[in-house]
Amino acid sequence: MELRQLRYFVAIVDHGSLSRAALVLHVAQPALTQQLRQLEEELGAQLLHRSAHGVLSTEAGKVFYEHAQAILKQVVDARSAVTQLTTRPSGSVTLGLPHSISGALALPLLTAARTTYPEITLQLTEEISGSLTEQLKSGRLNLAVLFDDGQLGGFESTPLVEEDLMYICRAASSWVPPAAPVTLGAALVSPLILPAQQHGVRPLIEQAAASAGLALSNIIEINSIAILKSALLADMGATLLPLAPLRAEIESGALVATPVHPPIQRRVTLCASRNIPLTNAATAISRLVRQVTEMLCENEQWSGARLHE
Known part of the structure; x- marks a missing residue:
């Protein structure tokens, strides 16, 4: 396997076409096709589906593409590291x-x-x-x-x-707690708009709830901060997040933030x-x-x- 084969393969996927990749790489298309065929033979797997409309990655091709990108980036980084010594x-x-x-x-x-x-x-x-x-x-x-x-x-x-996680909801919402700080149990009464499990704050909230013998049930999962913010302003529920991503709306008074007790920190x-x-x-x-x-x-x-x- 050669670095040029990795570069060729990444270019083909990025441009979605052998002909377009050949133009960008300044390589004859038959030569590009041959290098791709050799790469597939060495790996023992078909990397691309070819059609009259272009190419699409197979499942093996998608996996190989991620590794090829990482390898090519490390080659560039290695070259830069040597150059930067002086x-x-x-x-x-x-x-x-x-x-x-x-x-x-x-x-x-x-x-x-x-x-x-x-x-x-x-x-x-x-x-x-x-x-x-x-x-x-x-x-x-x-x-x-x-x-x-x-x-x-x-x-x-x-x-x-x-950062401390805060209980945040729309101003004048029925979900605004009557007093501060709010307990986690009281916070869980409202529908909570939270990121999915793989997001950094969600495991912290799950762990805090489990430690208190509580469970998260009424959850709306949204991974986008922009969409989550819109859902809060639409009064779909509350959230548990740090202040920073919602700072502008809190300072304007559109949203209100209440400390949680005991604190949940990240x-x-x-x-x-x-x-x-x-x-x-x-x-x-x-x-x-x-x-x-x-x-x-x-x-x-x-x-x-x-x-x-």
């Missing part, structure tokens, strides 16, 4: 952010990266926590901000901040793979994430976040 950090760094963190961290980090490291191209991807974990393991991400649920032993991790952590060395550029961005986080907490721009001691 130059300022440069190259591309991919950082994954959970939906509920990106609103607080993404823009300040992008601004700081452009100012401090203009030679670095910082690529941000926003996903649910479970997806970020898999991408970091496979090498498709250099860094990821994850929630410490006790399952991060396979990563190099640096705690950033701690720890936000910056993670990297233990098996794939960071480039100088990724190391620089890792330092910058910590610096920007400290600045946001000191200036109270990351609502409800406390620097981890």
Whole structure:
């Protein structure tokens, strides 16, 4: 198996056509077809379905595509790491952010990266926590901000901040608690709009409920912060989330946030793979994430976040 075969295969999938991939790669289509055939023979599996309208990945092709992308990215990172030994950090760094963190961290980090490291191209991807974990393991991400649920032993991790989950609902809703703080049992009386199981906050809520001998029953599952926000404003129920992703609506008075007792806390952590060395550029961005986080907490721009001691 050769790197060019991986590049060819990724290009074919990305462009959905052998002919379009051949044009982009400046490779004759028969040569491209031959390399693809050799790759399939070596793997012992058909990777693509071919038709007059283009190509589609088989199940084996989808799996191989993810690995091919990760391998090609690591080759680029290795080349950049060597080059950066004698130059300022440069190259591309991919950082994954959970939906509920990106609103607080993404823009300040992008601004700081452009100012401090203009030679670095910082690529941000926003996903649910479970997806970020898999991408970091496979090498498709250099860094990821994850929630410490006790399952991060396979990563190099640096705690950033701690956040309390708040009971949040529409102002003047029937779900607004009569007093603060609200107990978890009282919070569970209302329909709760929560992310699905693979999201970082959901296991914390499930664990807190189990410890109190309670069960989550009336749940509306929504993984999108934007849709979850719309559901809250439509008074479909309440949620248990940190302040940051709903800061604007809380400050405007459209939503109200009430502390929960006993508190449910989540720890936000910056993670990297233990098996794939960071480039100088990724190391620089890792330092910058910590610096920007400290600045946001000191200036109270990351609502409800406390620097981890």
